[in-house]
Amino acid sequence: xxxxxxxxxxxxxxxxxxxxxxxxxxxxxxxxxxxxxxxxxxxxxxxxxxxxxxxxxxxxxxxxxxxxxxxxxxxxxxxxxxxxxxxxxxxxxxxxxxxxxxxxxxxxxxxxxxxxxxxxxxxx
Amino acid sequence: xxxxxxxxxxxxxxxxxxxxxxxxxxxxxxxxxxxxxxxxxxxxxxxxxxxxxxxxxxxxxxxxxxxxxxxxxxxxxxxxxxxxxxxxxxxxxxxxxxxxxxxxxxxxxxxxxxxxxxxxxxxxxxxxxxxxxxxxxxxxxxxxxxxxxxxxxxxxxxxxxxxxxxxxxxxxxxxxxxxxxxxxxxxxxxxxxxxxxxxxxxxxxxxxxxxxxxxxxxxxxxxxxxxxxxxxxxxxxxxxxxxxxxxxxxxxxxxxxxxxxxxxxxxxxxxxxxxxxxxxxxxxxxxxxxxxxxxxxxxxxxxxxxxxxxxxxxxxxxxxxxxxxxxxxxxxxxxxxxxxxxxxxxxxxxxxxxxxxxxxxxxxxxxxxxxxxxxxxxxxxxxxxxxxxxxxxxxxxxxxxxxxxxxxxxxxxxxxxxxxxxxxxxxxxxxxxxx
Numbered sequence: 302x303x304x305x306x307x308x309x310x311x312x313x314x315x316x317x318x319x320x321x322x323x324x325x326x327x328x329x330x331x332x333x334x335x336x337x338x339x340x341x342x343x344x345x346x347x348x349x350x351x352x353x354x355x356x357x358x359x360x361x362x363x364x365x366x367x368x369x370x371x372x373x374x375x376x377x378x379x380x381x382x383x384x385x386x387x388x389x390x391x392x393x394x395x396x397x398x399x400x401x402x403x404x405x406x407x408x409x410x411x412x413x414x415x416x417x418x419x420x421x422x423x424x425x
Numbered sequence: 426x427x428x429x430x431x432x433x434x435x436x437x438x439x440x441x442x443x444x445x446x447x448x449x450x451x452x453x454x455x456x457x458x459x460x461x462x463x464x465x466x467x468x469x470x471x472x473x474x475x476x477x478x479x480x481x482x483x484x485x486x487x488x489x490x491x492x493x494x495x496x497x498x499x500x501x502x503x504x505x506x507x508x509x510x511x512x513x514x515x516x517x518x519x520x521x522x523x524x525x526x527x528x529x530x531x532x533x534x535x536x537x538x539x540x541x542x543x544x545x546x547x548x549x550x551x552x553x554x555x556x557x558x559x560x561x562x563x564x565x566x567x568x569x570x571x572x573x574x575x576x577x578x579x580x581x582x583x584x585x586x587x588x589x590x591x592x593x594x595x596x597x598x599x600x601x602x603x604x605x606x607x608x609x610x611x612x613x614x615x616x617x618x619x620x621x622x623x624x625x626x627x628x629x630x631x632x633x634x635x636x637x638x639x640x641x642x643x644x645x646x647x648x649x650x651x652x653x654x655x656x657x658x659x660x661x662x663x664x665x666x667x668x669x670x671x672x673x674x675x676x677x678x679x680x681x682x683x684x685x686x687x688x689x690x691x692x693x694x695x696x697x698x699x700x701x702x703x704x705x706x707x708x709x710x711x712x713x714x715x716x717x718x719x720x721x722x723x724x725x726x727x728x729x730x731x732x733x734x735x736x737x738x739x740x741x742x743x744x745x746x747x748x749x750x751x752x753x754x755x756x757x758x759x760x761x762x763x764x765x766x767x768x769x770x771x772x773x774x775x776x777x778x779x780x781x782x783x784x785x786x787x788x789x790x791x792x793x794x795x796x797x798x799x800x801x802x803x804x805x806x807x808x809x810x811x812x813x814x815x816x817x818x819x820x821x822x823x824x825x826x827x828x829x830x831x832x833x834x835x836x837x838x839x840x841x842x843x844x845x846x847x848x849x850x851x852x853x854x855x856x857x858x859x860x
Contacts (some may be wrong), residue, residue: 303542312573314573314574314577314598314601315569315572315576315600316578317577317594317595317598318573318577318580318595318598321580321591321595322576322580325584332704342813356565368580375557385564385569385572386564386775387567399426405568406568406569406571406572407568407572407574407575407576408572408575408576409576409579410576410579410580410583413576
């Protein structure tokens with residue numbers, strides 16, 4: 302069984318595309334679309350990696366990231382953040398909050414897959 | 426090289442531009458061709474009558490020869506040199522360059538001016554992108570949809586083993602996303618065209634009417650005084666591209682005619698000096714309804730008031746913006762606006778001090794009231810229309826006694842968290858500090 306990824310994203314078509322890509326390479330993929338309960342989901346599932354959207358209903362990606370990094374169990378959890386907000390300020394906020402990798406939309410599939418592989422490998 | 430030392434070069438350039446031979450010019454002004462040759466090669470100083478004669482022969486102002494290229498050209502070249510961080514001694518040679526190569530100098534200066542213009546445009550758009558939530562929403566929508574299409578299309582193009590079920594699903598996703606992209610791109614272009622002042626057809630009749638009212642503010646004053654009739658204004662307005670928008674504009678103008686007949690602008694200004702913007706006192710003064718007075722107050726230039734009118738379904742029928750109070754162009758407005766509170770109590774007037782989530786937390790004094798509209802029909806509930814006047818000054822008498830209520834523009838562009846009125850997630854979930 303491959304590694305376990307939790308995809309936290311609210312754009313259904315992006316979810317389907319990324320889920321397909323990861324599943325095709327043998328990853329176990331779970332998806333979640335609600336920002337407000339995303340931290341609970343991570344705590345419950347304990348994935349090997351989280352792909353996290355910046356803009357989510359209920360709670361934004363930065364707040365989720367900050368909350369996860371405050372939990373000793375998830376300080377080293379690889380988190381790839383995807384965003385359509387490419388402003389430098391957003392990247393800075395994400396980096397300060399402890400993001401592992403920051404990627405702006407529209408991204409290429411190769412970029413996403415390379416980032417996912419790199420992050421999991423680095424965490425091992 | 427000194428400025429006057431290049432006079433000869435300019436004479437040579439001008440003579441050549443006119444297709445005049447050196448010997449012919451020399452003959453015309455009564456000097457030898459060899460002496461003119463020395464002048465043209467800046468080996469003899471020139472001034473006085475001889476300069477005037479040469480200028481007359483070349484049909485130019487003497488200053489064109491004596492002062493060379495215009496000061497603006499020199500200034501533009503020096504600015505270009507500074508921007509390019511040329512050494513000071515290079516920058517100081519701008520005039521020499523302009524004198525020796527006027528064509529190239531003009532081209533360089535024009536390119537520099539164009540770059541400066543484009544930089545200003547980019548700065549303006551960047552600033553707008555950072556601080557205009559509607560524009561940020563449009564860009565976010567375009568980028569998200571593009572991400573989905575790009576990812577899905579790549580899978581279809583690269584994966585030859587994909588099952589028919591997945592292939593069909595991805596085709597359907599691309600189809601849906603491409604429509605969404607077309608719509609969001611159109612909306613984005615609308616914003617950018619509005620920024621550059623181009624008259625772009627907008628997405629809805631309400632938007633066209635808003636553009637029309639904004640573009641014809643002066644004409645509408647003339648129209649209120651009876652100088653123009655609604656039909657001619659509507660017929661000539663390029664902003665009103667659709668039959669629906671023309672109909673809507675005519676309805677609004679007809680109402681303005683009726684409103685202004687009972688409450689003239691001059692009389693209203695007089696009453697304002699007595700009552701201030703007290704909508705109930707003003708309505709009693711003129712013997713009209715409170716929404717009527719609100720509509721009239723929105724036309725008083727010194728108040729700079731906003732106005733929004735909605736029907737019972739929540740559709741915004743009319744909007745007049747005021748700075749800091751963003752009235753959404755698309756979709757539903759903030760449900761916490763006093764505008765929607767009065768729907769349940771026609772005749773009741775609500776005054777509320779509201780704060781918008783702008784960078785400076787702008788506060789507004791709002792009045793709202795609803796009234797029945799349309800013909801009375803037996804055993805049928807009346808159609809309702811709610812009107813809200815938005816006064817930008819928070820220091821109106823009595824305003825400080827009211828609690829300040831936090832409201833927004835529309836959920837999807839509102840950064841407030843934990844809002845009881847939220848219907849959908851915001852793209853600005855970390856507020857303006859995130860920009």
